[in-house]
Amino acid sequence: MRFGAHVSASGGISKSIGRGVAIGCESLQIFTHNPRTWRPINHTDAEIAAFREEAAAAGIGPIVSHGLYLMNLGAPDRDVPSGPPGKPATSSRNIYRLSVTSLIQHLEIGERLGLAGVILHVGSSKGSTPEESIGRIAGGIAEAFATAPGSCQIYLENTAGAGDTIGRTFGQLKDVWDRVGNPERLGVCLDTQHLFASGYPIHEPGGIDAVLEDFDTTLGIDQLRCLHLNDSMTDFGSNRDRHENLGDGKIGPEGMRSILGAPALQDLPVILEVPGLEGDGPDLENMRRAREFRAEGLRARGGTVTA
Numbered sequence: 001m002r003f004g005a006h007v008s009a010s011g012g013i014s015k016s017i018g019r020g021v022a023i024g025c026e027s028l029q030i031f032t033h034n035p036r037t038w039r040p041i042n043h044t045d046a047e048i049a050a051f052r053e054e055a056a057a058a059g060i061g062p063i064v065s066h067g068l069y070l071m072n073l074g075a076p077d078r079d080v081p082s083g084p085p086g087k088p089a090t091s092s093r094n095i096y097r098l099s100v101t102s103l104i105q106h107l108e109i110g111e112r113l114g115l116a117g118v119i120l121h122v123g124s125s126k127g128s129t130p131e132e133s134i135g136r137i138a139g140g141i142a143e144a145f146a147t148a149p150g151s152c153q154i155y156l157e158n159t160a161g162a163g164d165t166i167g168r169t170f171g172q173l174k175d176v177w178d179r180v181g182n183p184e185r186l187g188v189c190l191d192t193q194h195l196f197a198s199g200y201p202i203h204e205p206g207g208i209d210a211v212l213e214d215f216d217t218t219l220g221i222d223q224l225r226c227l228h229l230n231d232s233m234t235d236f237g238s239n240r241d242r243h244e245n246l247g248d249g250k251i252g253p254e255g256m257r258s259i260l261g262a263p264a265l266q267d268l269p270v271i272l273e274v275p276g277l278e279g280d281g282p283d284l285e286n287m288r289r290a291r292e293f294r295a296e297g298l299r300a301r302g303g304t305v306t307a
């Protein structure tokens with residue numbers, strides 16, 4: 001396992017590397033975009049070169065980006081009224097087209113930065129049927145791959161199952177996967193909080209192993225490229241996406257040990273997206289707990305920590 005965290009890239013994307021090093025990251029996740037706007041950041045060649053050099057010098061990798069939360073490839077492909085929240089609409093926009101354009105930008109900047117992949121919440125159906133929505137999602141991803149060639153991949157992330165989100169089950173991820181038709185550039189990122197909230201019993205004894213067997217049957221364990229490691233503020237099956245510090249939530253220390261000891265997860269980058277003890281995001285203490293829970297989890301299964 002290569003433990004890492006989502007860290008801020010503000011003030012220049014190369015600054016993220018030092019922030020990761022400071023809390024003991026071996027892998028890393030960043031935003032390549034400002035999360036509040038569709039407008040992409042103009043990363044300079046000098047910043048990109050500095051990012052690559054510092055990552056190599058620190059031995060950090062793989063590095064992934066998390067896609068803009070604004071993106072929704074499941075949205076209808078037509079103009080919808082938009083404006084400030086709670087106020088009358090002042091303009092209209094096509095969320096689907098904006099999302100495809102943004103995904104292309106994510107792949108292009110990911111390629112320039114040498115990222116392994118872009119993690120994508122696959123989308124929500126917004127009133128259309130899941131079937132129609134899955135067709136649009138797959139079409140949008142295929143278009144992004146065709147427009148932005150390269151080796152940077154897209155990792156489909158499972159959701160907590162809120163509302164009409166697509167990706168709450170392995171079967172839905174598989175439906176998207178099959179329709180994209182470009183498996184060499186696709187992977188999956190599983191989030192432990194989302195699994196728990198969507199009703200996968202990863203916290204129970206033997207639970208994670210059974211869930212991963214289900215994943216293997218549906219998608220193939222080799223397609224799993226990244227784990228988001230988060231405890232849960234909300235109950236099992238709550239369908240609510242609320243992350244908690246490791247061991248302090250409803251998955252708890254026993255659940256964490258069981259997850260982190262799972263043989264099928266040992267070669268993955270494991271990225272923390274926890275609130276942090278001070279509320280500033282992933283910190284040294286959560287990184288320490290992750291490594292300790294893993295060591296205890298491996299010991300409980302009769303193994304030891306090797307990498």
Ligand SMILES: [Zn+2]
Pocket residue numbers: 066119121157
């Ligand atoms: Zn995510």
Ligand SMILES: [Zn+2]
Pocket residue numbers: 191193194241242243
């Ligand atoms: Zn989440």
